[in-house]
Structures are given as structure tokens and as C-alpha cells.
Amino acid sequence: MTPLLEPVPDVPVHVVVMGVSGCGKSTIARALHERLGWEFAEGDEYHPRANVEKMASGRPLMDEDRWPWLRTLADWTRERDERGESTVLSCSSLKRSYRDLLRNGGAGTYFVHMHGDKGILLERMESREHFMPPTLLESQLDTLELLEPDERGVLVDVALPVERAVRVVLAHLQ
Template structure:
């Protein structure tokens, strides 16, 4: 493992398992974990609970807060795993301000994602899945990261990611 801090963003639409996979990766690597949803202001959560999709003006302060949290850990030399939908490249650009950042994009069949969303308690209603899928911009070739299929068990994904980040 390198001597400097590394930061991982587990990204994808709601229902893709970001929290479960992120926690598994953080545990495997011994990195600090943060749930991106915890950084949303109450207004954002209320908006989503009503079934209203967030707009960029809602997201900018949230993304800046996440990048700031990561930057603080980076200054301490602490590696992190953060969950964040990070649906667009411009959002990921903000997140990269926190330090050396690698993205794990969790992708899956829409029916599987919908099934997962309907089977959990969360402020994000299943009705917003289409909005998220419409907004999603997959990782570009210039963005450091990898894609993982959520049909695989979280532990298998965590093993693949850990192997990519720390092949030793």
C-alpha cells in the first residue's frame, strides 16, 4: 500500500448497494468510512422523501461538504471510503478535490435495483430511480475507477476492489 492517503468513492444509483459494499471495502482495507447520505442537509432529504429529484443547486453544497471531509482526512494521511451517487462527471470532479480518488461504480439491472429499493426503508423513494438513471453518466476513460455488477455478493465486490487498490 502506498504511504499517502487514498480515497474511494462507491458510486451508483439508489439501490445499488453503495453502503453495504462501501462498509465491506472499508473493513477489508482498514480505511475510514463515511455514508454520503449523512452529509445531506435536511432540506435535501425532505425533497427526496416527497419524491422530488434533487437539482444541481441542491447537490453542490452537499458535494463540497463530502470533498471537504475527504480533504481533512487526506491532510491527516487517512485513507477513506465514501458512498455517494456521484451520478455526473462534474460531481465526481468536485469529489476529487479531496485527494487522490478512485471510483467504484456499482451497476445493475433496473429490475434488481427497483426490487432492492422497494425492500428497504430509506428516504429515497423507488419512484426516483428513473430520474437517477437518466442523470447517470458512467465513468469516463479519464476517470480512475472500475465498474462492478451488483448481482455479485458485496464481499466478492469488496475483494475485487481491495485487490485492485492493494494488490500486495
């Protein structure tokens, strides 16, 4: 992808690409990073070892497992916000309360909710190597709370090709 030829925003923007496992959040977040040139963080890389081991063993994370991880991601965003830098982050952000915490990282936080057909999600999970087993998809779907009308963000269909999904996001950011 060619870099976006837009000026750097006056206020830092923090794009959080969210959704359940297999939705393509990492792929879309990396594509946005490449297009915008903003610093990128893969949320999975910030999970404590205990969280990864718990998920890999087929046990879903509970809120008490997620809060320290989410605070770390909010701190990561806040550090860049204070320097005036925009960011792209991939993070499941399944609940409104999790997104509220992430918004503390910067006023310009914007959510890209990758959402779609359960069959597509399951197929993607089964075809990749990842610590999150496909058996946990149902627990993530049960936990998922859709973006609410007062939350800055956009819902993007997981079935869209990557470049098209990126164009949808960029159109909504402008």
C-alpha cells in the same frame, strides 16, 4: 471479513463507492471499511435536511441541491487527506462534474461504480426503508453518467455477492 494485511499506502487513497439508489454502495463501502480499516463516511448522512425532505416527497434533487452536499463531502475527504489518512465514502456521484468536485478532496480518489440491472435496483429499493422512494430511480438513471476512461475507477456488477465485489475492488486498487 478479515482485515487486509497490506501496508498503509504512502499516498492516501480515497475510495468513493458510487451509483444510483439501491445499487449497494453503502453495503460495499462498509465492507471495504471493515476490510481496510480506513475511515468511512455514509454520504446520505451529510445531506442537508432540505435535500432529504425533497427526495422523501418524491422530488429529485437538482444540481443546485447537490453542490453544497458534494462540497461538504470533498471537504471531509480533504481533511483526512491532509492528515495522510485513506478513506471510504459512499456517494451517488452520478455526474462527471460531481466526481470532479469530489476528486478535489484528494489526488488519490478512486471510484467504484456499482452498476447493474434496473430490475435488481428497483427490487432492492422496494424492500428497504429509506428516504429515497423507488419512484426516483428513473430520474437517477437519467442523470447517471458512466465513468469515463480518464477517471480512476472500476465498474462493479451489483449482482455480485458482497465479498466478491470487495475482492474485485481490492484487486483493482492494487
